[in-house]
Amino acid sequence: MTAPGARRRTPAPPREYVLAAAMDMIAERGLEKLTMAALGREVGMSSGHLLYYFHSKDELLLQTLEWSEGRLGAERGRLLTRTTSTRDRLDAYVDLYVPDGHRDPHWTLWLEVWNRSQNADDAARDRQAAIEGAWHRDLVALLAEGVSRGEFQPVDPDRFAARLRALLDGFSIQVAIGLRGSDRAHVMGHVREFLVDSLLADS
Secondary structure (H helix, E strand, O other): OOOOOOOOOOOOOOHHHHHHHHHHHHHHHOHHHOOHHHHHHHHOOOHHHHHHHHOOHHHHHHHHHHHHHHHHHHHHHHHHOOOOOHHHHHHHHHHHHOOOOOOOHHHHHHHHHHHHHHHOOHHHHHHHHHHHHHHHHHHHHHHHHHHHOOOEOOOOHHHHHHHHHHHHHHHHHHHHHOOOOOOHHHHHHHHHHHHHHHOEOOO
8 A cells, every 4th residue: 555645656668668659759750759758758758767777769779679670570470481482472571671661660760770889889789680680591591492492593592691681771771761763663673683683593
């Protein structure tokens, strides 16, 4: 029982609720509007409480990216376990990878976290590498399956995955920042052409 005159403690919102709110703010208002004070107002916490739980804005952004990646990872897993051809699943992987358009919230956040990583400690860098590693491993497995089935040319899956993801990253950054002449449809056309030329087995 609370003693008379004592202040009631308001429980902090669940961590996932805070991270989802941060992602929603990026999507609706842009990353520049995501301040600790604004997020605190959104979730009913003071900026001081947010700093207590996350220690810094860098950590908040990294945790938000990890949360968003967890959702994307689950979707990627569903796509890659479908009973379709490896080519169809590769197309689905690429479709999920490339941003929806200018200021795509996930890519906006990704770019900000990686920009801040220049001053990150080893632990934060390891967490960022884990995000990239999950995408890479799934792509390597998909390429290896396609090669073994004769759907793809006999490429080295790990080396080809590294090069394909570098291509996807470069094009995706252009889409996310709204570079003129690099809309999503244009980029997807380039990627499809690259895959036909370098990966698809001769019919």
